Structure formats: structure tokens, C-alpha cells
Amino acid sequence: MAVLIIADHGEGVLRDATHKTVTAATQIGTEIDILVAGKGIDAIAASAAKIAGVRAVLTAESDALGQGLAEAFASLTVPLMAGYDALLVSATAQGKNIAPRIAAKLDVAQISDVIAVVSADTFVHPIYAGNALETVQSSDPKKVLTVRASAFDSAAEGGSAKIRSVDPGPGAPGTKFISDAMVKSDRPELAGAKIVVSGGRALGSAEEFQSAIEPLADKLGAAVGASRAAVDAGYAPNDYQVGQTGKVVAPDLYLAIGISGAIQHLAGMKDSKIIAAINKDPDAPIFAIADYGLVQDYKVAVPEMMKALDALK
Amino acid sequence: MKVLVPVKRAIDYNVKARVKADHTGVDLANVKMSMNPFCEIAVEEAVRQQEKGTVSEVLAVSIGPIQAQDTIRTAMAIGADRGLLLQTDLDPQPLAVAKLLKAIVDEEKPDLVIMGKQAIDGDNNAAGQMLAGLLDWPQATFASKIEISGKTATVTREVDGGLQTIEVTLPAVITVDLRLNEPRYASLPNIMKAKKKPLEVRDAASLSVDMAPRLRVVTVTEPPKREAGVKVADAAELAAKFKAAGLL
Numbered sequence: 001m002a003v004l005i006i007a008d009h010g011e012g013v014l015r016d017a018t019h020k021t022v023t024a025a026t027q028i029g030t031e032i033d034i035l036v037a038g039k040g041i042d043a044i045a046a047s048a049a050k051i052a053g054v055r056a057v058l059t060a061e062s063d064a065l066g067q068g069l070a071e072a073f074a075s076l077t078v079p080l081m082a083g084y085d086a087l088l089v090s091a092t093a094q095g096k097n098i099a100p101r102i103a104a105k106l107d108v109a110q111i112s113d114v115i116a117v118v119s120a121d122t123f124v125h126p127i128y129a130g131n132a133l134e135t136v137q138s139s140d141p142k143k144v145l146t147v148r149a150s151a152f153d154s155a156a157e158g159g160s161a162k163i164r165s166v167d168p169g170p171g172a173p174g175t176k177f178i179s180d181a182m183v184k185s186d187r188p189e190l191a192g193a194k195i196v197v198s199g200g201r202a203l204g205s206a207e208e209f210q211s212a213i214e215p216l217a218d219k220l221g222a223a224v225g226a227s228r229a230a231v232d233a234g235y236a237p238n239d240y241q242v243g244q245t246g247k248v249v250a251p252d253l254y255l256a257i258g259i260s261g262a263i264q265h266l267a268g269m270k271d272s273k274i275i276a277a278i279n280k281d282p283d284a285p286i287f288a289i290a291d292y293g294l295v296q297d298y299k300v301a302v303p304e305m306m307k308a309l310d311a312l313k
Numbered sequence: 314m315k316v317l318v319p320v321k322r323a324i325d326y327n328v329k330a331r332v333k334a335d336h337t338g339v340d341l342a343n344v345k346m347s348m349n350p351f352c353e354i355a356v357e358e359a360v361r362q363q364e365k366g367t368v369s370e371v372l373a374v375s376i377g378p379i380q381a382q383d384t385i386r387t388a389m390a391i392g393a394d395r396g397l398l399l400q401t402d403l404d405p406q407p408l409a410v411a412k413l414l415k416a417i418v419d420e421e422k423p424d425l426v427i428m429g430k431q432a433i434d435g436d437n438n439a440a441g442q443m444l445a446g447l448l449d450w451p452q453a454t455f456a457s458k459i460e461i462s463g464k465t466a467t468v469t470r471e472v473d474g475g476l477q478t479i480e481v482t483l484p485a486v487i488t489v490d491l492r493l494n495e496p497r498y499a500s501l502p503n504i505m506k507a508k509k510k511p512l513e514v515r516d517a518a519s520l521s522v523d524m525a526p527r528l529r530v531v532t533v534t535e536p537p538k539r540e541a542g543v544k545v546a547d548a549a550e551l552a553a554k555f556k557a558a559g560l561l
Binding site for chain 1: 324326329330331332339406407408411431433434435436437438439440441442443444445446447450451452453454455457467471472473474475476477478479480481482485490491492527528529530531532533534535536539540541542543544545546547548549550551552553554555556558560561
């Protein structure tokens with residue numbers, strides 16, 4: 001079985017989600033190629049070629065691909081799929097933007113958010129906000145999957161795949177890129193961070209969120225997340241949202257501060273290796289799934305935590 | 314300008330889904346059903362555009378059992394002008410949904426399709442992009458702001474790491490995200506008015522669209538449960554636990 005992976009990259013680097021998607025691909029087939037599409041991608045392609053188990057790296061460059069436009073990705077990828085049995089894309093906003101369009105053009109189903117590969121045609125994915133896990137068997141000649149990277153280990157380095165360029169296709173004639181407004185941050189990316197510190201509605205204001213959550217996150221080298229309640233209230237930007245309709249994360253440590261633990265939030269973080277919660281309400285649902293719970297007002301707990309971390313480091 | 318808004322009848326978002334004992338699916342018997350929240354945002358947006366004067370007609374289309382008429386009536390109470398139910402007791406998968414919607418788009422020739430980015434049952438986040446692909450229309454997914462002007466729509470999208478703004482030439486498919494708007498509560502007079510609006514029911518099978526499921530459900534299980542752990546006395550003890558776990 002030949003598998004094509006569309007590389008997940010940004011800001012000039014190949015994201016680790018690509019390595020994790022390679023691991024998923026190795027469970028489906030043995031001939032694994034990575035498509036690196038974008039603009040100014042030589043270094044990214046070189047990184048992709050070093051992943052163990054990768055046969056070839058295909059590169060495609062155009063402005064429309066660099067802007068991530070779905071139409072451009074579809075017209076590039078659909079003809080390439082003649083040579084592959086499966087297409088794997090990491091289940092990011094961008095992956096979800098492009099993969100279904102490609103699947104429809106191939107007249108095949110997409111299997112969304114795959115967390116386990118049972119066999120080359122059978123996959124497990126969460127439905128109903130993670131309250132159920134559905135195993136599905138595809139009867140389509142080609143499989144299109146978005147892969148929840150956090151569910152797979154990273155493939156090792158050590159490969160030396162050949163890199164070759166392919167025709168980038170006609171772009172996206174009906175769509176014009178206007179602008180990007182990216183949130184600049186020196187913190188690790190939320191989706192791939194080893195530690196996530198998240199704040200909830202209890203923070204009460206954007207100022208409080210910034211002064212309590214962010215310094216603690218920086219001390220832990222963590223990404224910052226937020227509950228939907230905190231985002232809707234304007235305490236944190238939308239791309240901080242962890243939950244059913246936001247980002248799904250599975251870090252080594254998820255530290256929830258002032259988050260009660262609504263079902264829709266738990267859906268986005270319950271696969272974290274260790275969950276710790278600080279909340280002054282002893283009945284908060286988050287404590288029912290937390291490995292470590294501290295029943296205390298965050299106003300007391302967070303400064304003490306800062307001091308304790310200094311002492312331990 | 315005519316806008317088509319697909320709306321899905323789904324489990325109410327406040328209800329916790331429970332897996333059936335025989336592992337064939339999620340138990341929906343006697344469970345409260347509502348309009349999928351993302352579809353509500355899509356209807357609200359279409360109606361707001363109509364109130365602004367950029368849109369002249371809003372058509373709500375649902376695919377599902379006869380009870381999905383209620384979902385269409387809800388859309389009409391928000392402000393949709395007319396409804397169409399493609400009745401089926403099957404639960405069409407996203408590709409089939411996209412094909413059914415394409416058949417209706419071919420008949421109705423809307424200038425724009427606005428729909429939710431995903432339904433909270435299957436969580437596939439696929440039908441809108443698939444419809445755009447089948448129609449060969451531009452797509453603007455995960456919209457948090459939509460401005461329609463003449464033959465284009467300028468859409469701000471929630472993307473990885475921030476926001477992206479693109480301009481799509483109409484006709485196009487736009488899928489909406491949570492922060493686009495807050496749907497209104499339908500007033501009683503509007504609920505009454507909705508009952509008088511035209512709602513056509515057609516057999517989905519009559520469209521001669523390939524609705525065959527491409528995915529066979531092998532089993533549906535509950536995710537592994539997490540147990541509550543221990544309570545710690547203070548932040549110093551919590552920090553010590555982090556250190557013991559090798560996290561610092």
C-alpha cells in the first residue's frame with residue numbers, strides 16, 4: 001500500500017505532527033511519501049526527508065499553496081492520488097480545511113480525527129465530542145484520513161528520502177488571499193506542547209488571565225489554553241480554546257486553573273497523560289478526572305506555585 | 314441573492330451521549346434533539362445578512378427523518394423564508410450529504426451556501442468542504458466574520474495560530490465557527506409565523522443520488538474512563554508531584 005502524507009508545517013519548520021502522522025501511515029502501508037506544499041519550503045522538505053521510513057518527499061510551491069488555500073491543495077493532490085492508496089493529513093484546522101475537499105473529488109469518504117489504525121481499511125475515531133469511539137471499515141478504493149497526531153508517537157529521524165518537485169497545479173482561481181493575523185508567541189504551540197496551562201471563567205478578566213496564567217505557563221515552558229467560557233468572555237483569544245469545538249490536546253501535563261470542567265472542555269483534554277486541577281469549588285467536575293486536585297482559590301495557589309517551582313528548579 | 318442553509322437535527326448539546334449496550338451506536342431513543350449549534354449560527358448569519366440587505370432569500374434544507382421538520386421550523390423562527398426536508402431514515406454520511414445538497418444547489422441555484430463547520434454528533438467537519446469540492450466552488454471554512462459585497466464575500470477564518478482573511482468569488486460555500494455570532498432566541502410571534510412559512514418534504518431517494526454508506530460501523534465503544542486521583546494540600550505539594558513525574 002502506498003500512502004501520501006501532506007506535511008504539517010508553519011513558520012518555516014516541519015511540525016512534529018508530521019512525524020506522528022508517519023507513524024500512523026506505517027500501520028497502513030510500507031511505501032510512504034510526504035508532500036510538502038507551500039512557499040519557501042526547501043528546509044521543510046529537507047527535514048521531512050530525514051524521517052525514518054519515508055520513501056520520497058514531493059515538493060510543490062506556489063503562492064496559493066503558501067497561503068494554505070484549499071482549492072490549491074485539492075487541485076495539487078487529487079491527480080497525485082492516482083499513485084496512492086491512502087492520504088493522511090494531520091487533523092489541524094488546515095488539515096480539516098483541505099482533506100474533505102480532496103476526498104469528495106476522489107469520490108471517497110473521509111475518516112476524521114483517526115486515533116488508531118486497526119488495519120489498512122479499519123480505523124477508530126471519536127464521535128459525539130469524544131463520548132464514544134467509533135470503529136469504521138472503509139469500502140472505498142482509496143482512504144482519506146485526518147489523523148489526530150496526539151494519539152500517535154513520533155516517527156524517528158534517520159531517513160534519507162529523495163526529494164523531487166511536482167507541478168503545483170492551477171492554484172485557487174476563485175479565492176483571493178487578503179491577510180493573515182497570527183498570534184505571535186514565543187510559547188510552544190498549543191496542539192503539540194508537552195505542558196499546557198489553561199485558565200477558565202474563574203479568572204474573571206483578560207488582565208487577570210494574563211497576569212495569573214501566562215507567567216505560570218512561561219515558568220513551566222508551557223503553552224496556554226483556555227476554556228470556551230473564558231474565550232467567549234473575552235479573557236483569552238479564540239485560538240487558545242481547548243475543547244470539543246476548539247483544539248484537542250494530549251500533553252504530558254494539563255494544568256487546569258479555575259476551570260469547572262464542562263463536558264465540551266473535557267472532550268478536548270481528557271487524553272492528557274497527567275491532569276492537574278486548581279479550583280476553589282470542591283465539587284467542580286474537573287476533579288472527577290484529575291490525577292491531582294488542589295481545592296483552593298487560584299489567587300492563593302498560583303503565586304505559591306510560582307514560588308514552589310522556583311524552589312524546585 | 315439567495316442563500317441556502319443546510320440544518321441538521323442532532324442530539325441536544327447539553328445531553329451526554331451514551332453508547333448502546335450492543336455497541337452498534339449511540340442511544341438516541343428518548344433523547345432531546347435540537348438543531349446542531351453550528352447550523353444555528355449559520356441560519357443566524359444568513360438572516361443577519363438578509364436584515365442588512367445583502368441577501369434576499371434564505372432557504373433552510375434538512376436531510377433526515379420526518380421530525381427534522383421541527384429543525385426547519387426552528388430555522389424559520391430565526392428568520393429563514395422557506396424550508397425543504399429531504400426525508401430519509403438512513404443517516405447519510407458526509408459524502409452523501411454533500412451529494413444530496415449538490416442536487417438541491419443545482420435546482421435552486423443559490424449564490425451562497427452558509428453551513429455549520431461540523432455537527433456535534435459525527436464531528437466529521439467535512440460536508441461543507443465536500444460540497445464545495447463537488448460544485449467546484451470556492452470555500453471559506455471556519456468563518457468568524459463574513460462581509461458580502463456584490464459578487465464576492467470577504468471571510469475571516471479561524472485558522473491554526475490566528476485568523477486568516479480571504480475573499481471568495483460567489484457562488485461559494487462558507488462554513489461557520491462559534492464566534493461568528495450569537496444566535497437570537499426566537500420570539501413567540503416569530504415561532505407562530507414560522508408555522509405558516511412554506512415547507513416542502515421530498516423523499517431523499519427521489520433525487521437519484523448515491524447515498525450508499527462508504528464506511529461500515531464495526532463497533533462503537535465508550536472511551537476508557539479516567540478515575541479521580543488524589544487531592545493535594547497546597548501548591549508546593551502539587552509542584553512536587555510535577556517534579557516526581559519528571560515534568561520539570
